[in-house]
Amino acid sequence: xxxxxxxxxxxxxxxxxxxxxxxVALTVVFLALYLFAVQRxxxxxxxxxxxxxxxxxxxxxxxxxxxxxxxANLIVAYLAIFSAAGTISSEIESGLLLAVLPRPIRRWxxxxxxxxxxxxxxxxxxxGVYWAVVGIVRVRTGLPLDPSALWRGCGVFExxxxxxxxxxxxxxxxxxxxxNGVMGTLLFGIGMIGGFVQRxxxxxxxxKVGFVTSxxxxxxxxxxxxxxxxxxxxxxxxxxxxxxxxxGPFGGGPVPNNAFLVYTGLYIALCVGIxxxxxxxxxx
Numbered sequence: 001x002x003x004x005x006x007x008x009x010x011x012x013x014x015x016x017x018x019x020x021x022x023x024v025a026l027t028v029v030f031l032a033l034y035l036f037a038v039q040r041x042x043x044x045x046x047x048x049x050x051x052x053x054x055x056x057x058x059x060x061x062x063x064x065x066x067x068x069x070x071x072a073n074l075i076v077a078y079l080a081i082f083s084a085a086g087t088i089s090s091e092i093e094s095g096l097l098l099a100v101l102p103r104p105i106r107r108w109x110x111x112x113x114x115x116x117x118x119x120x121x122x123x124x125x126x127x128g129v130y131w132a133v134v135g136i137v138r139v140r141t142g143l144p145l146d147p148s149a150l151w152r153g154c155g156v157f158e159x160x161x162x163x164x165x166x167x168x169x170x171x172x173x174x175x176x177x178x179x180n181g182v183m184g185t186l187l188f189g190i191g192m193i194g195g196f197v198q199r200x201x202x203x204x205x206x207x208k209v210g211f212v213t214s215x216x217x218x219x220x221x222x223x224x225x226x227x228x229x230x231x232x233x234x235x236x237x238x239x240x241x242x243x244x245x246x247x248g249p250f251g252g253g254p255v256p257n258n259a260f261l262v263y264t265g266l267y268i269a270l271c272v273g274i275x276x277x278x279x280x281x282x283x284x
Contacts (some may be wrong), residue, residue, distance in 0.1 A: 002105055006113025007120070014121060019083060023125065029192030030075065031132050038064050038140045061143035062231060066250035068133035069230065073160065073223050076129060080122040081163040081184040084168035087114050090277065093176070111279045115169045115272060122161035130157050153230030159222045159264050160270050164188065166271035167217075173278050187217045195220035198254055210254070217263045221256045228250070228255045 014020050041064070071126070134150055137143050164184060171180040191213050198210020214221040 002109040003116060006105075006110055007117035008269055010114055010117035011121065014083070015119075023079060027075070027125075027129060028131075030071070031129075031136070034068055034071070034133065035136050035140070038068075038136055040270040042141045044149065053203070058143070060139040061137065063250070064135045064141060065134070065143060068137060069130070069157075069227055070223075070250040072126075072129040072133050073157075076122065076126040076157075076161050077164055077188050077219065079125060079189065080164040081168055081264070082174070083122065084118040084165045085181035085184060087118060087169045088172040089175065089180060090132060090172075090177050093202070105271060107280045108276050111169070112170055112272075115165065115275070118165045119162055122165055123158050125153060126157055126161050130154050146261070149232045150230055152226075152233075153226045156222055156226040156229055156261070159261070159268075160226075161217045162268055163217070163219055163222070163264060163271075166268045170271045170275040170278075173275060173282060177195060191217040191220040195224065195254075198264050214256070214260075215263075218260070218267055221254075221260060224254065225256050225261065 042061075096186025131154070134145065136144055167187070168180060168184050171183055174180075175183060194210045197206050
């Protein structure tokens with residue numbers, strides 16, 4: 001299928017530009033530092049200040065999971081943003097698309113193939129980092145985690161790079177590569193700030209601000225739902241009650257319902273649909 005052919009070309013280009021190996025190398029460094037920190041702090045807490053209360057012990061270990069997943073969220077987001085920011089615009093500027101499109105290939109196949117390649121690439125990376133962080137915390141702290149809950153959390157986590165890739169590929173039709181990357185970074189930051197404002201303030205106005213920003217860019221709300229699912233969700237009600245107080249900005253926040261996950265899926269579909277239509281109409 002032509003879409004898969006285009007996707008394979010994009011993956012080859014990612015490897016050729018050394019983006020893949022650079023990302024892997026830096027990720028190994030991050031995970032090594034994270035492993036060192038978790039191991040040292042966990043050992044210190046266990047010997048110097050043991051926690052007798054099972055709930056306190058659970059929350060103390062879960063804090064490290066929240067920190068690791070928060071950092072993984074940032075890394076995955078910026079990888080998705082900057083790897084996909086020039087998907088279309090850079091090839092228009094270099095004239096490469098002018099050489100590709102005259103061949104017997106439809107524009108929608110080119111666009112969908114590029115979107116698919118970056119989505120799969122970012123999704124695989126997100127899954128790898130997610131399970132690495134979970135594994136480190138589970139092995140080094142002994143945090144009890146339900147495998148089914150972790151899989152649900154991973155599924156929600158995959159929505160974050162998918163949203164950002166869809167937005168970046170669409171933005172590359174309208175903005176130069178650098179401007180598109182800056183736009184994606186600012187939107188992602190706005191979503192984080194909106195979620196933080198909604199979390200720390202009980203005022204109705206602030207709650208509305210957080211809700212509006214989550215509609216503009218749903219990544220931060222999806223992160224809160226991912227962390228909630230990874231801990232077991234509603235099956236652990238004491239955790240839900242103390243999440244905001246103990247985890248701070250790394251995990252505590254208003255948890256969106258299933259309807260919001262449906263909205264995220266529609267958001268992705270809308271971005272892809274608009275991109276397909278616009279790319280078919282654009283004069284190169």
